[in-house]
Amino acid sequence: MKILGIDIGYSHVKCSFGSPDSEPSTFKFSSTVGRTQRNQHIKDSNVYDYNEQSFYVGETALHLPSDNIINITEYKNLEYYAPLFVAHAIKICGCMPDIIVTGLSKAQINNSGYFKDAISEFVVNNIRYKFDNVFVIPQGAGCKVCSDKYGLEYSDQKSEFSNCANYIGVDGGFNTLDLYVVINGKVSASVFEGIENEGVMKIASKVAKLVKEKHNRNITLHEARDILDTGSYRLRSDVYDYSEELKAIKKEYILDMFNLIEQKYGKIIDKCECIYFSGGASRLFKSGVINGIKLIVPSKNNEFLNSIGQFLFGCEQYRKLKDIQTQVNLEN
Numbered sequence: 309m310k311i312l313g314i315d316i317g318y319s320h321v322k323c324s325f326g327s328p329d330s331e332p333s334t335f336k337f338s339s340t341v342g343r344t345q346r347n348q349h350i351k352d353s354n355v356y357d358y359n360e361q362s363f364y365v366g367e368t369a370l371h372l373p374s375d376n377i378i379n380i381t382e383y384k385n386l387e388y389y390a391p392l393f394v395a396h397a398i399k400i401c402g403c404m405p406d407i408i409v410t411g412l413s414k415a416q417i418n419n420s421g422y423f424k425d426a427i428s429e430f431v432v433n434n435i436r437y438k439f440d441n442v443f444v445i446p447q448g449a450g451c452k453v454c455s456d457k458y459g460l461e462y463s464d465q466k467s468e469f470s471n472c473a474n475y476i477g478v479d480g481g482f483n484t485l486d487l488y489v490v491i492n493g494k495v496s497a498s499v500f501e502g503i504e505n506e507g508v509m510k511i512a513s514k515v516a517k518l519v520k521e522k523h524n525r526n527i528t529l530h531e532a533r534d535i536l537d538t539g540s541y542r543l544r545s546d547v548y549d550y551s552e553e554l555k556a557i558k559k560e561y562i563l564d565m566f567n568l569i570e571q572k573y574g575k576i577i578d579k580c581e582c583i584y585f586s587g588g589a590s591r592l593f594k595s596g597v598i599n600g601i602k603l604i605v606p607s608k609n610n611e612f613l614n615s616i617g618q619f620l621f622g623c624e625q626y627r628k629l630k631d632i633q634t635q636v637n638l639e640n
Contacts, residue, residue: 309626312405313618314397315450318380319482319508319533319588321366321393322612324619325401328626332619334612335400339482340530341389342369342376358392358432365396370534377528381483381509383416387423391430395437407625408439409618411447413484415502420444443625447502448479448486450617451586452495457620475582475604476573479614480565480589481507482533487569489576499573506568508589511536511561518553536592558592566598577601586613 313324313332321339326332342364346355354368364372380386398404408427412420429438455477473493479486485506489499512532519527519535523543535541539551570577577583582602585593588611595605606613 309407310401310403310405311407311409311619311622311626312397312401313450313615313620313622314394314408314410315447315612315615315618316386316390316393316410317481317483317588318386319530320611321397322588322615323397323400324612324615325397325405326619328623332616334609334615336611337366337396337400338370338530338534339380339386339393340367340369341365341378341380341392342372343378344372344376356392356395356432357434358430363392365392370531374525374527374531377530379528379530381529383419387419387426390423390426391432391437394427394430395432395435398437404437405439407441407443407622409443409445409622409625411445411450411614411618413447413481413486413502413504414500415484415486415504417444417446417502441625441629443621445618445621446486446500447481447484447614448477448488448587449495450614450621451477451479451584452488452490453617453620454613455584455586455617458616473581475580475584476569476577477584477586478565478569478590479587480585481587482509482512482529482589483507485565485568485589486587487573489573489580499576501572503568506565508533508536508561508592510564511557511592514557515550515554518550522548562593562598570599586610 309328315322317339319339320336322336324332324334344362344364346362354364356363356365412423424442424444428442475490477488485503487501489496509529512529515532515535516527519525535550541548541550582604585603585605590605590610593605596603
């Protein structure tokens, strides 16, 4: 039995894969898709044929001309290309999963049925993929499941975060911010919200504008995200250090994000002990104190917390399926 927790984000796809009785292995790749062509004289294992077109997926796609790269910044594109990301993840895993668990932002969770259908059955490279056990849970729920088991740091099971019973959780993605409030250790219905267009793409847009101003080059938001990861921009043989510019842009973003949370949930923050910042956006920042409240950012594996939580959710579904099968066997 193999379980795949796959956090399909607008910037990166984060995966946790393994058996229910072991810790999962984690990996990620860029949520980048680029149009390419097959050549009958060249065998290229990186090419994926999907819906009568050919694509590169992940980091390989970033090496294509910018005009070939598809900006996946809206839900409709995320759903359309999700099968390619699942197929690429399975290729890396080396075997088919029995259970797949993924997530959608609360802002887009109403599309969960369509998203589930999209990755439950599809054809890539003339291979038909069909999965009977696919689950879609709200983004951020995976982080909560993971932190409930492991505390502040994944796999360390520290006790101090377990005692932090009242906090605001923020799952920062490329497109969305998902917020939830935990009261006495339980997720509260009082705040459970997804906000579109407030994720790291706000930073990426400024980086893309900077490249245009400095080098007269148009780059995609995924290429701009790559600059955020490396701290530099490569143009042909030259590498330009953007670390100082990025520092200022990130500082402005984190202050804007806190002001947004303050405006919407200031009275709730007054009763909270901290803000717990996870997701891909959190790897750009460090723990500290902002506006008088503690900001907790995991020092490692923070961008994998959703996929790890999704894996754990899959383990629970496996146990339920196993119990059902045992009951059926007993009745027969």
